[in-house]
């Protein structure tokens with residue numbers, strides 16, 4: 950797996966990043982846990998209007 954840099958990302962939907970493996974999931978609602986490693990995910994989306 951390539952390293953994933955955290956870069957500014959804006960979306961109307963939420964963007965969630967796994968605290969375990971760093972994979973990102975774009976979802977309108979909190980996915981709960983990472984589908985890959987079952988670790989918690991955090992919302993990293995920046996919605997500034």
Ligand SMILES: [Zn+2]
Nearest residue numbers: 967970983986
């Ligand atoms: Zn994960």
